[in-house]
Amino acid sequence: MALVLITTDHLRPGDEVDLLLAEAGHRTRHLPGTGVRDPAELVAALDGVEGAVIGTEPLTAAVLGAAPALRxxxxxxxxxxxxxxxxxxxxxxxxxxxxGVNANAVAEYTLGLLIAAARRLVPLALGVAEGRWPRGSGRELRGATLGLVGYGASARGVVPLARAFGMTVLCTTSVPDDDPSVRFTDLGTLLRESDYVSLHTALTPRTRRLVDEDALATMKPTAVLVNTARGPLVDEAALVRAVTTGVIAGAELDVVDVEPLPADSPLRGVDGITVYSHMAGQTAEARRAAGVGAARELVAALAGAPRSSVNAHLITAG
Structure with a gap:
């Protein structure tokens, strides 16, 4: 029997995930993440813990080093x-x-952000809520070019949805395939030709601040940036400058550098930039699949047979 810590915010004691872990003989400790947490609190929560199911909880070297039982x-x-x-x-x-656990949810949400940007849905709704009756026109997606940065499961899920709206789809990736509905190209070409640039790449040292001042300057002045991947892919200060000076038209951001968005964030109050609360993958269906999948993977990992570990082969080799 192992003690398992669960910090994913939508998982609760007595739910399906809890029962799956209990059926496998494990005990659970819940500490749902609700924002930035003091590392000392996390270290205390990991005391005696052998397995953990986490959301975006930062497990640094210091935190991991203070959890000797963790496997x-x-x-x-x-x-x-x-x-x-x-x-x-x-x-x-x-x-x-x-x-791929939430790929469909992220793909649908991405299309939602494209529509919201094209038809200015958030500013219109806010205008009505404030007592006005805004009548500015929007744009149609049909005939526009969508550039996908990255070609993982969520990006691949976007392709048929965008094509159904009549969009041309470009993609930059190190692993192109033979999909005839996508034109694979380099990042510079994608930035220059796209009306909407949507980020779907992993955050690595190479991709951190991928969308910087130079990248933004390459984009069309009518272009919109969409980010459902990771906040640090974008240089937020450069983005604010680009939108406020008309270098690009705007941005739809589901993820940001620091979450929740700080009260003094420069992203606040910028006409053309809309920030959401990291909800792209958060449908009822995706949450259930993620919770159940995490529980099953943790049971397997604790038994010494993880199925989707990114480093088990390195541990074995060492």
Missing amino acids: AVVRSGVGHDSVDVEAATRLGISVSTLP
């Missing part, structure tokens, strides 16, 4: 940039993700 971590999502995988590997801790 397996499962992210209830697709990325692992919140976990110091190198430190985890050194400490013999398996780190797993759930590839």
Whole structure:
């Protein structure tokens, strides 16, 4: 029997995930993440814990090093940039993700952001709420070009939806395939030709601040940036300057550098920039799949047979 810590915010004691772990003989400790947490609190919560299901909880080298019993971590999502995988590997801790678990949810949400930007839905609704009756025109997606940065499961899910709206789809990726509905190209070409640029790439040292001042200057002045991937992919200060000076038309951001968005964030109050609360993958269906998938992966990992670990092979080799 292992003690399991669960920090994913939508998982609760007595739910399906809790029952799956209990059926496997494990005990659970819940500490739902609701924002930035003091690392000391997380270290205390990990005391005696052998397995953890986490959301975007930052598991730094210091935190992992203070959890000697920990053997397996499962992210209830697709990325692992919140976990110091190198430190985890050194400490013999398996780190797993759930590839593609919320791809359909993210794809649909991306199209929602494209429509919201094209038809200015948020400013219109806010105008009515404030007692006005705004009548400015929007634009249609048909005939526009969508540039996808990255070609993982969520980006691939966007392609048929965008094509159904009559959009041309460009993509930059290191692993192109033979999809005839996508034109694969380099990042510079994609930025120059796209009316909408949507980010779907992982956060790595190479992609951090991928969308910087130079990249923004390459885009059309009528272009809109959409980010449902990771906040640090974008240089937020450069983005604010680009939108306020007309270098690009705007941005729809589901993710930001610091979440929740700080009260003094320069992104607040910028006409043309709309910030959402990291909800792209948060449908009832995706949440259930992520929770159940995380529980099953953690049970397997604690038994020494993880199925989607990003570092188990390195631990074995070491």
